[in-house]
Amino acid sequence: MLVAAVIAALSWLLPRRVVDALAFVTAAAVAVMCAVLMSATSTGRVVEWLGGWRPHQGLAIGISFTVDQIGAGAALLVSIRMCAVLAFSPAYFQEEFEHRHSILLLVFLAAMTGFALTGDLFDMFVFFELMSVTAYALTGSRIREPGPLQGAINFGLINSLGSFALLVGIALVYGRTGALNLAQIGHAFAGHAADGLVVVAFTLIVAGFLVKAGVVPFHFWLADAYAVVPIPVGVLFAAVFGELGLYAVARVYWASFDGALGAAQPGLRSVLLGFGALTAVVGCLMCFLQQHVKRLLAFSTVSHIGLFLVGIALFTPNALGGTAVYVAGHAMAKGALFLLVGVIVYRLGSVDEEELRGRGRGLRVTAVLFAVGGVVLAELPPFATFAGKAMIEDDGVRMGFWWMPLLFAATSAVVGASILRVAGRVFLGWGPREPDRFGADVAGEVEVDDEVEHPPHRRTPVLLLIPVAALLAGSLALGLAPGLSAKAAGAGAAFEDRQGYQAAVLQGRDTPPPTVRPEPTSASAVAYGLASGVTAVGLAALALFRRRVVPAGLRRRAASMFEPAVIRFRALQSGHVGDYAAWFAFGAAALGGLFALAVK
Amino acid sequence: MTTRARFVLMAAGIAGLAALLVWGTGGLQPFGHGQSKYAAYLNANAVHQRHATNVVSAVTFDYRGFDTLGEEFILFAAVMGVTLLLRSQLDERDDAPRDRAEGRRAVDTSDAVRVAALGLIGPSVLLGLYVVAHGTITPGGGFQGGVVLAAAPLLLYLSGRYLLLKSVHPMHALDLTEGTGAGGFTVVALTGAAVGSAVMANFIGKGQMGSVFSGGTLPVFNVLVGLEVAAGLTLVLYEFLEQTLVVRRS
Amino acid sequence: MSHVAYWLTVWLFAVGLYGVVTSRNYVHMIMCLSVVQSSTYVLILEVGYRHGSTAPIFLDVPVGTPAVDPVVQSLVLTDVVVGVVVGALLLSLALQAHKRTGTLDPHDLRTLVG
Numbered sequence A: 001m002l003v004a005a006v007i008a009a010l011s012w013l014l015p016r017r018v019v020d021a022l023a024f025v026t027a028a029a030v031a032v033m034c035a036v037l038m039s040a041t042s043t044g045r046v047v048e049w050l051g052g053w054r055p056h057q058g059l060a061i062g063i064s065f066t067v068d069q070i071g072a073g074a075a076l077l078v079s080i081r082m083c084a085v086l087a088f089s090p091a092y093f094q095e096e097f098e099h100r101h102s103i104l105l106l107v108f109l110a111a112m113t114g115f116a117l118t119g120d121l122f123d124m125f126v127f128f129e130l131m132s133v134t135a136y137a138l139t140g141s142r143i144r145e146p147g148p149l150q151g152a153i154n155f156g157l158i159n160s161l162g163s164f165a166l167l168v169g170i171a172l173v174y175g176r177t178g179a180l181n182l183a184q185i186g187h188a189f190a191g192h193a194a195d196g197l198v199v200v201a202f203t204l205i206v207a208g209f210l211v212k213a214g215v216v217p218f219h220f221w222l223a224d225a226y227a228v229v230p231i232p233v234g235v236l237f238a239a240v241f242g243e244l245g246l247y248a249v250a251r252v253y254w255a256s257f258d259g260a261l262g263a264a265q266p267g268l269r270s271v272l273l274g275f276g277a278l279t280a281v282v283g284c285l286m287c288f289l290q291q292h293v294k295r296l297l298a299f300s301t302v303s304h305i306g307l308f309l310v311g312i313a314l315f316t317p318n319a320l321g322g323t324a325v326y327v328a329g330h331a332m333a334k335g336a337l338f339l340l341v342g343v344i345v346y347r348l349g350s351v352d353e354e355e356l357r358g359r360g361r362g363l364r365v366t367a368v369l370f371a372v373g374g375v376v377l378a379e380l381p382p383f384a385t386f387a388g389k390a391m392i393e394d395d396g397v398r399m400g401f402w403w404m405p406l407l408f409a410a411t412s413a414v415v416g417a418s419i420l421r422v423a424g425r426v427f428l429g430w431g432p433r434e435p436d437r438f439g440a441d442v443a444g445e446v447e448v449d450d451e452v453e454h455p456p457h458r459r460t461p462v463l464l465l466i467p468v469a470a471l472l473a474g475s476l477a478l479g480l481a482p483g484l485s486a487k488a489a490g491a492g493a494a495f496e497d498r499q500g501y502q503a504a505v506l507q508g509r510d511t512p513p514p515t516v517r518p519e520p521t522s523a524s525a526v527a528y529g530l531a532s533g534v535t536a537v538g539l540a541a542l543a544l545f546r547r548r549v550v551p552a553g554l555r556r557r558a559a560s561m562f563e564p565a566v567i568r569f570r571a572l573q574s575g576h577v578g579d580y581a582a583w584f585a586f587g588a589a590a591l592g593g594l595f596a597l598a599v600k
Numbered sequence B: 001m002t003t004r005a006r007f008v009l010m011a012a013g014i015a016g017l018a019a020l021l022v023w024g025t026g027g028l029q030p031f032g033h034g035q036s037k038y039a040a041y042l043n044a045n046a047v048h049q050r051h052a053t054n055v056v057s058a059v060t061f062d063y064r065g066f067d068t069l070g071e072e073f074i075l076f077a078a079v080m081g082v083t084l085l086l087r088s089q090l091d092e093r094d095d096a097p098r099d100r101a102e103g104r105r106a107v108d109t110s111d112a113v114r115v116a117a118l119g120l121i122g123p124s125v126l127l128g129l130y131v132v133a134h135g136t137i138t139p140g141g142g143f144q145g146g147v148v149l150a151a152a153p154l155l156l157y158l159s160g161r162y163l164l165l166k167s168v169h170p171m172h173a174l175d176l177t178e179g180t181g182a183g184g185f186t187v188v189a190l191t192g193a194a195v196g197s198a199v200m201a202n203f204i205g206k207g208q209m210g211s212v213f214s215g216g217t218l219p220v221f222n223v224l225v226g227l228e229v230a231a232g233l234t235l236v237l238y239e240f241l242e243q244t245l246v247v248r249r250s
Numbered sequence C: 001m002s003h004v005a006y007w008l009t010v011w012l013f014a015v016g017l018y019g020v021v022t023s024r025n026y027v028h029m030i031m032c033l034s035v036v037q038s039s040t041y042v043l044i045l046e047v048g049y050r051h052g053s054t055a056p057i058f059l060d061v062p063v064g065t066p067a068v069d070p071v072v073q074s075l076v077l078t079d080v081v082v083g084v085v086v087g088a089l090l091l092s093l094a095l096q097a098h099k100r101t102g103t104l105d106p107h108d109l110r111t112l113v114g
Helices: A002-013 A020-040 A069-096 A099-117 A121-139 A146-177 A182-189 A196-213 A220-228 A231-289 A293-313 A317-348 A364-377 A384-398 A404-428 A437-443 A462-480 A484-495 A498-507 A523-549 A552-571 A577-599 B003-025 B037-050 B055-063 B065-085 B111-133 B142-158 B162-168 B171-195 B218-245 C004-022 C026-047 C070-101
Strands: A046-050 A063-067 B092-094 B247-249
Touching: A020 A069, A020 A099, A063 A069, A063 A099, A063 A182, A063 A498, A063 B065, A069 A099, A069 A231, A069 A317, A069 A462, A069 A484, A099 A121, A099 A231, A099 B065, A121 A146, A121 A220, A121 A231, A121 B065, A121 C070, A146 A182, A146 A196, A146 A220, A146 A577, A146 B003, A146 C004, A146 C026, A146 C070, A182 A231, A182 A498, A196 A231, A196 A577, A196 B003, A220 A231, A220 A293, A220 A577, A231 A293, A231 A317, A231 A404, A231 A484, A231 A498, A231 A552, A231 A577, A293 A317, A293 A384, A293 A404, A317 A364, A317 A384, A317 A462, A317 A484, A364 A384, A364 A404, A364 A462, A364 A523, A384 A404, A384 A462, A384 A484, A384 A523, A404 A523, A523 A552, A577 B003, A577 C004, B003 C004, B037 B055, B037 C070, B055 B065, B055 B218, B055 C070, B065 B218, B065 C070, B111 B142, B111 B218, B142 B218, B142 C070, B218 C070, C004 C026, C026 C070
Parallel strands: none
Antiparallel strands: A046 A063, B092 B247
């Protein structure tokens, strides 16, 4: 059955000119396979040795696919989104949709599925590289403008640096353990105290994956790339790199490094929590400052990735399960929002908030869906984003991190507010004209998006809206699914069960998954969720109507106080790839130094 | 960011990273003493299990063949990507092709280079084919041989015969060859699943040790990879040359 | 001093990264990136090296002769392909950027800011 999933993931290649329908069917087939796989893993792991090379006396010889619920879920999620994209693309691109795009998209899908399912460290590298290479080409595919080219170059250079860090980490691990299979590495590391090699290898591997995920200070490429990708591709990027990068961090930690670094867990937790919180805050602030809508969505992704990292960094089954739910809910909502931006471009031919103001009055369905998307990202109950974050922050509070609900509520409220503000301005024409808002002229936010050569269309084809509605409905349905938190916690516990993972891979023995006590959602989490939703609406209203609400004197004083800081803050995103590389070096060194302190 | 600020940030970062790397590599076995159990097992058993005397090939195409499948796709996707990125645009026209880039000082290819390049074309094709075919026995294999093969058109260009290169211009044939390479690899890998036990199972008879056809699926993979690499690299070469020598912005 | 050989990796990584940060030309920068990448080749091959062994090819020598690690060679093969491919893609992007804007300097090619 796993074999079937692989076949589906790769069989696309046979016809040279893949028609859109065939591409869609393939993606749908992959989604079905992943769903089957996910139900099969509800009782235990599925291990498949490629080439039939089973371990010889506990020594892994071949490459394994080791699948558990979270891995299968990740694969399912990306294939669902690929379906939405492939359903959306033909109508959106019309005649300019090249067959090479479809092929690259399917390679991308194969890479993502392979990455989510594999149980081999080097294989992870190969598939991540496959994914990235495809992504560079897709990002830069609009070669007529300098923006996409620059975005793609920044993307490619910084991600390659991340890959090389990852590879040096892999070489160190192989030099020590002589193994590339995650379980085998875990077996070799277990029971030894963490020394320099373990810390440095872990640092480099984590840094490599965090670059891909877009965690501050490795996030600069992300906004540049997301802002310029063709919109349907942006749907895939939105959170694919983030979720798979973080998935890899969690996978590598739990399958391989937990044995050696387990003793230093509290220290590692604080380091990763710090990076996560920083990312969440920086992301949401930058998000609020944007007026290029795609870029705004890109920074909202950065903010959420920070929150996911917080969830993973707690190192508990509940929080990990919650993160998985959160990621799923977020991915669907963010995908839907990206597609809606696509609809806006299709109808109105722009992605600039100011240029669009009030022009979206006629697009009622689009407006409603857009606002719903914003609310989902603000974690309003009962959407899946809420269910997930409630699990994370409840666990956080139990462990003494009292600030965690505040962080979640505040950052997601700001993100939600940014999206609602756009909705208010574009679809209702609210708010004052402010073309040079927040020093945008100083920082020089250049309009880069004229991707539609054809004149704006008069009608929205239903085919553009169906995938959007389906994604949002999915987010709602997942949030309402009965017994969700118990299942997610169970999946989290199985994911974190290193001994069980090793036994399944190396000895082919299935051990019963550890049991977890699911915690009911606390009342305070619901309160925070509601508060965050209300704050989002309030903030959006404040942004739109502040001239009416806030007295002029106060506004001026606030402006003179914050404007220089805001300008300097935005200038950090300089568009200069050398800066980004310098941040990469600094970030990786800081991560390593902090890990070293944590282990000591 | 100012140049100075960038420099400070970078200096701190690189110093930190270098210190980390020195610390990390200090935990490795002393140089020259590394040997993993994995390697020991393969060196001891691969020849016997696979009838392939080149263990590296056995690892690449059999034990860790799935990596190579991914790698094939990387190459395939990249060639696809390069052709996508270097496609000619509506606002560009094709110039009459010339043998040198626009705005370059004209330097005629010297006779020595020309003779050497032309003379090497034949041997490089032959060597490439040999390396591909004997990949399971002696050093080499599909990747290496493919690169050597792709050197032939490059030599043709170096010898100052871009026009000749362009006139043979077998774009579609190359496309097809490349697709066959990548697609064939997948087909053979999946046939393993259908006929044998698992994806990439080695389902062909392993043959006489030391002969060209030993190693079961290994030589097949070698040839397919050779095709893919040679065609892919040549395509990339064509695209770059065409962009720099022919296509002009109108 | 038996670890000095590994410092080559450190040096290549650091010097390549320095080049990427300070470069004023995309083509040069991409070359610097490949210097960073070569640090990975060196390290991967080094961890598999063993004094006094031959290549893991048992055509002229019997099985059981000490040989270096075949796995790392296979990994480097993959790594090299990745390097070639990333280089080709980035160069084609740089080529197009030059064609569109007339510059290869990252200081001048800045359309995405803030």
